[in-house]
Amino acid sequence: MACAEIEHYLSTGKYDLLFQSFDGAGTLDRIQRGSRAIVEALVAEVHARSANCPFVHEKRIPSDLEGFTSALVTPMVKGIFSRKEVPVIIDLLKRSVHFVTPLTFEELLRSETPQTAWDIANLFLSGLNLASLSDLTPSLVGLSVGNRCYISMKYFEEEDPFADFVVHEAAHIFHNVKRETVGLPSTRTREWLLPIQYQKRETFAYACEAFSRILLLSGSVAERQQRYAELVKSFSPPDERVNASEYYDLLRNAVASRNGWRRILEHCS
Numbered sequence: 001m002a003c004a005e006i007e008h009y010l011s012t013g014k015y016d017l018l019f020q021s022f023d024g025a026g027t028l029d030r031i032q033r034g035s036r037a038i039v040e041a042l043v044a045e046v047h048a049r050s051a052n053c054p055f056v057h058e059k060r061i062p063s064d065l066e067g068f069t070s071a072l073v074t075p076m077v078k079g080i081f082s083r084k085e086v087p088v089i090i091d092l093l094k095r096s097v098h099f100v101t102p103l104t105f106e107e108l109l110r111s112e113t114p115q116t117a118w119d120i121a122n123l124f125l126s127g128l129n130l131a132s133l134s135d136l137t138p139s140l141v142g143l144s145v146g147n148r149c150y151i152s153m154k155y156f157e158e159e160d161p162f163a164d165f166v167v168h169e170a171a172h173i174f175h176n177v178k179r180e181t182v183g184l185p186s187t188r189t190r191e192w193l194l195p196i197q198y199q200k201r202e203t204f205a206y207a208c209e210a211f212s213r214i215l216l217l218s219g220s221v222a223e224r225q226q227r228y229a230e231l232v233k234s235f236s237p238p239d240e241r242v243n244a245s246e247y248y249d250l251l252r253n254a255v256a257s258r259n260g261w262r263r264i265l266e267h268c269s
Helices: 002-012 027-050 065-080 086-096 105-110 114-127 153-157 165-173 198-216 221-234 244-256 260-268
Strands: 097-099 142-145 148-151
Touching: 002 027, 027 105, 027 114, 065 086, 065 097, 065 165, 065 198, 065 260, 086 097, 086 165, 097 165, 105 114, 114 142, 114 148, 114 153, 142 165, 148 165, 165 198, 198 221, 198 244, 198 260, 221 244, 244 260
Parallel strands: 097 148
Antiparallel strands: 142 148
């Protein structure tokens, strides 16, 4: 029975939360043993599928991934948070953003719940251009879970000038982490790092992603306007939770503002 449960998990990501087909001295022990067993089977399956696959992104991946992440998110953090809070938030994001590579995937799978581990495994396989564990699994580049986000190696082959999945996923961490968790003062009305409306979370992330790219590619306000015009012609958020017209208006206002990050935050709070 346990073997059937493992096979079902590997092919679907679904499993019995009580692990009733596994042995154990009581419910808790059975759950712990079952969780370890299916995740270890997942690690072995991913190894088997990727064993003969060349690591095509090896030369593209920076040696200092924490420093790479810090450079990407620093403009956003400085534009939104106070000067005293900036170092705390950047340190959080450096620890929270994980690139799923041949050197890191095992540890990442073992550090998460079986469901999240299965999603990370698919993220890793996709990064190697290998088939997912299930035909029904969409090809993902980024994944956010609580205060952690995971980035596929496909990030390093992205050609869209307005795409940055690191910034996008990092933006989601702001509404998932409480201020007190990272040692910042909090009140009843300032509980989370940022008070993003639930309905605006994807709008916020997509706007932060595009605005970060516009700033990086521009040296003046005129160039920002030009990049914005290019984005409107070439890109629409591929997410039904984001209203395209609202997204374009928000970015237009951000591009024209002295601090566009604040304009994005105000709109989505």
